[in-house]
Amino acid sequence: MANINHLKTPHILISRVDAIGDVVLTLPVAAYIKQLFPNATVSFLGRTYTQPVINTMTSIDAFINYDELKKLSELQQIEYLQKQNIDAIIHVLPNKHIAKIARQAGIKLRIGTTNRLFHWYTCNKLVKLSRKKSDLHEAQLNLVLLKPLGLEQVPSLPEIISHNNFRSKTGLTPALNAVFAGDKFNLIIHPKSHGSGMEWGLDNFAELIHSLPADKFNIIVTGSENEKVLLANWIQTLPSTVQDMTGKMSLNELIAFISKSGGLIASGTGPLHIAAFTGINTLGLFPSLRPIHPGRWAPVGKKAGYMESGTNNLETITPFMVSEKVKTWI
Incomplete structure (x- = not known):
């Protein structure tokens, strides 16, 4: 089974390519990755319109634009991901296309949920997670996906708030x-x-x-x-x-x-x-x-x-x- 826990400076990619609110509640994932791997590089695969939100999280080192990535041919998409030297990808939002090219790019650890059939042949670490049936908050559900990286228990909402390093980088006119x-x-x-x-x-x-x-x-x-x-x-x-x-x-x-x-x-x-x-x-x-x-x-x-x-x-x-x-x- 793929494992990156031995790496001192892993490059970990968070993938969530949907709306602003969903992305905001995914940002704590970056903070907890930094807690598990203090020297990690954390990148976020997102949409053009959510980039301003993603850029406000100081735990995130780089943004990868999914809208721009999709403009490339499939081979170029795979080559692009390979050049990023990504050690692990966390599919917070299941996306069949992203899961496919992440596997083809040879990303060593690919984390997804068990309730998507395509994850069974594109991911090599599956996490049992049913959002609809769970009593956990969305921010907590996202963190469940860090268990393969060593997160032992899902933090409480006050704990998640304490890890917040969300800051605006834009000055007002x-x-x-x-x-x-x-x-x-x-x-x-x-x-x-x-x-x-x-x-x-x-x-x-x-x-x-x-x-x-x-x-x-x-x-x-x-x-x-x-x-x-x-x-x-x-x-x-x-x-x-x-x-x-x-x-x-x-x-x-x-x-x-x-x-x-x-x-x-x-x-x-x-x-x-x-x-x-x-x-x-x-x-x-x-x-x-x-x-x-x-x-x-x-x-x-x-x-x-x-x-x-x-x-x-x-x-x-x-x-x-x-x-x-x-x-x-x-």
Whole structure:
């Protein structure tokens, strides 16, 4: 059986090529690899649009762009991986194509889960892991894949938080800094989720915004370029003091902007997890519906929390409940 535990300076590749929130909750894998192998080189195989998130983790030494890799011929892809001198790959997100070329590139240790048939012939170390049936958090589930590298037990969420070295490397422009109010609590409302989480609804967010005193809260609405169009008419109905930052920031800028704010409210979406990892006050709104319940997807951070509906929707979470929670942040 392949083993790299004897290597003092192994090169270990983490593979996860999906969405921002998923990637954020995979970042602790890098920190724990560094704990197991202090002199390891850790690379992350990800997508172009998640690179800004990956680059904020100081435990990650290099980024490999999957979108660029796919542009090469299959032979060139294999040759590229061979040139990286990778000793082990961890397939955090099962991907048949990546598993195939990792095997063809001769990566010595290839770790995958037992519940993907293609892993049985592309990986040489299989880990029994069923995400849907597990009671572990997503960040913990990702760490289960480190057991072949010597991780003896899955850490608790507070332990994972203590290993966080997530830092923004982007400075804000004067224009973005000017959005913040020095004499108020700067609160980000991120109402949409790109389909990654159950949304609370614009009417609820509007009622929440109207309930927060304008002399104490500087409310900032964020969203992507696509969400800007969806939110434009709604934002016009909000108090004139609300600042519309939808579609105005790159992901690098958004990460830095979030890190300098006081708090953020959202459903289970990427910016929620970014906010939690930066250490600001974070409130996630979740249904009790598997597999999108907070037991699996709650934000992970020193000041992160969540509200759970107790039902399969978010109707029992009221604007008054959220308002009362947010007021404790001041």
